[in-house]
Amino acid sequence: MHSTFINKKICRTLLASAVAVGMLGVSNSVIASNSAEATATARVIAPIAIKKEVDLNFGTFYPSEGTITVSTSGFRSSNGVIVAENNSLDTPTTAARFNVTGEPGALYNITLIAGDFITDGGGVNKSMNLTLISDLDASNTTSGQVANGTLTGGAQSIYVGGILTVDANQVTGDYSGTVTATVEYN
Amino acid sequence: MPPGVVMSLVIAIAVVSVASVARGATGKARVSATVIAPATVQSVIPTISSRDIVSGMTDDCVQRTGNLVGCIPSRVDDGILTGDPVNGLGLEVAEQERPGRARVNVTVRYN
Numbered sequence: 001m002h003s004t005f006i007n008k009k010i011c012r013t014l015l016a017s018a019v020a021v022g023m024l025g026v027s028n029s030v031i032a033s034n035s036a037e038a039t040a041t042a043r044v045i046a047p048i049a050i051k052k053e054v055d056l057n058f059g060t061f062y063p064s065e066g067t068i069t070v071s072t073s074g075f076r077s078s079n080g081v082i083v084a085e086n087n088s089l090d091t092p093t094t095a096a097r098f099n100v101t102g103e104p105g106a107l108y109n110i111t112l113i114a115g116d117f118i119t120d121g122g123g124v125n126k127s128m129n130l131t132l133i134s135d136l137d138a139s140n141t142t143s144g145q146v147a148n149g150t151l152t153g154g155a156q157s158i159y160v161g162g163i164l165t166v167d168a169n170q171v172t173g174d175y176s177g178t179v180t181a182t183v184e185y186n
Numbered sequence: 187m188p189p190g191v192v193m194s195l196v197i198a199i200a201v202v203s204v205a206s207v208a209r210g211a212t213g214k215a216r217v218s219a220t221v222i223a224p225a226t227v228q229s230v231i232p233t234i235s236s237r238d239i240v241s242g243m244t245d246d247c248v249q250r251t252g253n254l255v256g257c258i259p260s261r262v263d264d265g266i267l268t269g270d271p272v273n274g275l276g277l278e279v280a281e282q283e284r285p286g287r288a289r290v291n292v293t294v295r296y297n
Contacts, residue, residue: 047211049211062223091220117217178216
């Protein structure tokens with residue numbers, strides 16, 4: 001009888017412990033089941049690109065003090081400089097044109113830099129100062145630069161003219177230089 | 187430096203470079219111009235049309251010699267001409283005994 005009583009006591013203890021453990025497990029399950037959701041999104045856009053289509057050409061002129069301007073539409077005018085118009089030595093004047101492509105509707109910045117404009121001939125006056133002009137619609141602009149644009153339809157053109165300062169003793173020869181155009185998404 | 191650290195640095199640099207290329211781009215255009223020497227006129231004008239000279243004595247000389255060049259000694263104040271073409275250069279012919287003056291237009295043009 002004594003052993004039976006002990007066995008029953010042990011059983012009740014074990015049963016209570018099992019119930020306690022079960023209740024603890026249930027409690028823990030309720031705490032661990034909380035959760036939340038977040039939405040992840042991403043957008044892939046086209047990289048911006050630029051390609052030169054036309055170079056900038058001032059044509060032919062004589063050593064004479066003043067300036068020569070090629071507008072963004074390619075029209076040449078001069079102030080004090082005598083140009084060789086209607087001459088077989090002259091070449092058609094053109095404004096430079098860059099085509100920009102990228103994400104439709106994107107805004108972008110424009111930076112233009114003119115390198116040294118120089119001839120291989122000797123002498124002091126073998127270079128000329130070049131000031132750049134630019135716009136986005138070839139509207140015969142003769143001063144100033146455009147600083148930014150919008151890729152409407154995913155494309156836009158940048159037109160670049162310039163102003164050359166010529167010396168009365170300018171060295172004769174073929175002059176060359178470069179215009180570097182850098183575009184970057186805002 | 188452990189190899190793993192080096193690989194991480196290389197991957198990081200590559201990711202930054204790709205991002206720069208996609209965000210910006212650069213293009214270059216050539217700029218050109220030509221400067222040529224101006225035209226000059228030689229010190230002697232070899233041929234003058236007799237129709238532009240109004241002078242009885244010169245006309246007599248031309249009839250006698252058959253050409254105008256020998257009848258008119260040349261003396262030209264030359265110098266550097268500017269422009270192309272150059273128009274309206276003046277030529278005056280003066281005779282000692284019976285003055286006759288005429289202005290002849292000379293045009294200088296590069297070929």
